[in-house]
Amino acid sequence: MSGRTRTILFLISAAGLAAVFAWGLRNLPPMGDYRGPYGYVLTRVAVYERHATDTVNAINYDYRGFDTLGEEFILFASVLGVLLLFRPGGREDKSKKRVQLEDALPVSDTLRVGMQAMAATMIVFGVYIAVHGQLTPGGGFQGGVILATVPLVVYLSGNVKTFEAIVSNPLTTLAECGGAGGYGIIGLLALLGGAHFLTNFVPLGKTGDVFSSGTIAVISVTVGIEVAGGFLVLMQSYLREIIEERLQEGR
Amino acid sequence: MILNYLAYGVAAWVFLWGLYGIVTSKNLVHQVVCLAILQTSTYVLLLAIGFKVGGTAPIFADIPVGAPVVDPLVQALMLTDVVVEGTVMALLLSMVVKANEVAGTVDPEELRIMMG
Numbered sequence: 001m002s003g004r005t006r007t008i009l010f011l012i013s014a015a016g017l018a019a020v021f022a023w024g025l026r027n028l029p030p031m032g033d034y035r036g037p038y039g040y041v042l043t044r045v046a047v048y049e050r051h052a053t054d055t056v057n058a059i060n061y062d063y064r065g066f067d068t069l070g071e072e073f074i075l076f077a078s079v080l081g082v083l084l085l086f087r088p089g090g091r092e093d094k095s096k097k098r099v100q101l102e103d104a105l106p107v108s109d110t111l112r113v114g115m116q117a118m119a120a121t122m123i124v125f126g127v128y129i130a131v132h133g134q135l136t137p138g139g140g141f142q143g144g145v146i147l148a149t150v151p152l153v154v155y156l157s158g159n160v161k162t163f164e165a166i167v168s169n170p171l172t173t174l175a176e177c178g179g180a181g182g183y184g185i186i187g188l189l190a191l192l193g194g195a196h197f198l199t200n201f202v203p204l205g206k207t208g209d210v211f212s213s214g215t216i217a218v219i220s221v222t223v224g225i226e227v228a229g230g231f232l233v234l235m236q237s238y239l240r241e242i243i244e245e246r247l248q249e250g251r
Numbered sequence: 252m253i254l255n256y257l258a259y260g261v262a263a264w265v266f267l268w269g270l271y272g273i274v275t276s277k278n279l280v281h282q283v284v285c286l287a288i289l290q291t292s293t294y295v296l297l298l299a300i301g302f303k304v305g306g307t308a309p310i311f312a313d314i315p316v317g318a319p320v321v322d323p324l325v326q327a328l329m330l331t332d333v334v335v336e337g338t339v340m341a342l343l344l345s346m347v348v349k350a351n352e353v354a355g356t357v358d359p360e361e362l363r364i365m366m367g
Contacts, residue, residue, distance in 0.1 A: 003275065003360065010274040014267050021263045030255030032304035039301060039322030043309050046323075047316050055309040055323040056330065064327060071331040078335075078342040085345045136312055141334040208312070227334055234341045241348065 051204040052134040052213035060139065061219040065198040069183055072223060076180045079230045086237040088244070107158040115157030122150050130224030134213035140220040144227025151235065167239060172232035179226025186215055186222065258299035266292035279347040279357040287340055294329050301325035 029035055042063065043055050052058040060068050106112075130143025155163040190199035198215070205212035269289025276282040301322030307314065309323035351357050 007275055010271065014270065018263060018267060021259075025256055025259050028256075028259065028300075031258050031299050032255075032302050034301060034303035034306070034322055036301070036322055036324070039309075039324045042323060043311075043320050044316060047311050053310060053312040055311065055320075056326045059323055059327040060331065064324075068331055071335055075335045075338045078338040081342045082338075082345045085342075085349050137308065137310060139330075141330055145334055145337070230338055234338065237345070238341075241345075 047207060050200060050213050050216060051207040052216050053208060054134055054136060054139070056137070057133045057139045057220060058213070058216055061133075061216045061223070062198075062200055062213075065187070065215075065219065068223075069187065069198070072180060072183055072226060075227065075230055076176070079176060079233055082234055082237050086241045088240060112157050115153050119150050119153045119157075122146060122153060126150070126224075126228070130221055131210060131217070133220040134217045135208065135210070140223025140225075141227055143220075144224040144229075145231065147224070147228040148231030148235075151232065164239065167232050167236040169232075172229050172236060175225045175229025176233050177229075179222050179224075179229055182222035182225070183219055186219055190215075258295060258302070262292045262296035262299065264292075265289070265295060277358050277360065279350060279359060280344065282359065283340060283343045283347065286343070287336065290332075290336060294333075297325040297329055 034040075042059060046052060046055045046058040046063075050058045050062055052062075126143045126146035128143075129138035129146055130140050133139025133143070151163050151166045154166065187198040190201045191197060193199075193201055195201055200214040200216065202214035202218060204214045211217065266289055269285050269287075269292065272285030272288065273282055276285060301324065303319060303321050306319045306321040309320040309326070311318075314320075347357060350362065354362050356362065
């Protein structure tokens with residue numbers, strides 16, 4: 001099919017889709033007129049039932065915990081997929097030497113010192129966001145992503161070797177697998193007490209404390225570890241791929 | 252009247268442009284980015300559905316329980332996806348790298364190897 005035919009075909013079907021969409025809008029309530037029962041109920045019971053002031057995370061790691069487990073395994077599976085596609089030894093050259101990554105040209109002192117201060121701040125901020133998910137906006141997913149961007153800041157400050165050391169550390173794989181497994185294990189632990197899978201069995205604590213809301217806080221931290229580990233493993237695979245590519249090109 | 256449905260329109264608009272990009276793309280990397288754009292339309296749609304006039308964020312750290320808030324459920328659906336989408340894009344881009352390695356091109360038109 002030529003590009004032109006395809007575009008024309010697309011425009012016709014897009015017009016059809018837009019028409020169906022507009023038709024579907026007719027009976028929707030206008031924006032701002034929220035009528036769903038679940039959000040209404042959850043915002044009223046979550047604080048009393050789970051001692052978590054952030055309703056979004058109470059839903060994510062408790063009321064809808066089983067679903068989030070599935071989402072987390074989508075993340076896990078995509079990281080595995082990248083690892084599989086970028087597996088080493090897939091190419092013919094077996095006799096390749098270990099490449100030595102050179103630090104980039106020295107960047108200005110201002111940039112270097114600024115980036116180092118920023119990296120330290122970001123680590124603290126990422127951990128803070130991950131452990132306060134049950135109280136304020138944040139949680140494991142967000143904290144994990146912040147933590148995973150720290151090595152990139154190191155990279156930008158010109159410390160390529162440090163960047164490689166961080167992302168190639170075996171601990172990243174451990175964090176990725178341990179985080180994903182930890183979620184499931186917390187769910188299974190509830191079964192030991194005769195409760196349902198992912199029941200909130202940890203003492204709920206006092207509303208507003210860091211150590212409150214039971215399994216919500218614990219799962220949030222495991223998710224943070226998994227997300228940070230997952231992104232680091234991704235960076236490592238891409239970095240290794242680039243190195244192999246350079247070797248192939250004989251540079 | 253128009254304003255009441257504007258957000259839904261924006262969702263459809265972003266969705267269709269993302270789709271247009273995927274259909275007409277000449278580069279697989281560009282195509283992956285278009286898919287990401289297409290997916291963001293679901294965020295607009297979900298947030299629009301959960302929005303409530305006068306509602307604030309569903310965080311009860313500094314407001315009393317029972318205060319008008321927007322729907323936390325759609326936000327919970329979204330926030331996991333924002334992160335998961337990042338890794339899914341990494342997977343797609345790694346496929347692009349491999350396609351380039353095998354076929355020597357990232358133009359979907361020239362990827363004869365993909366034709367059935």
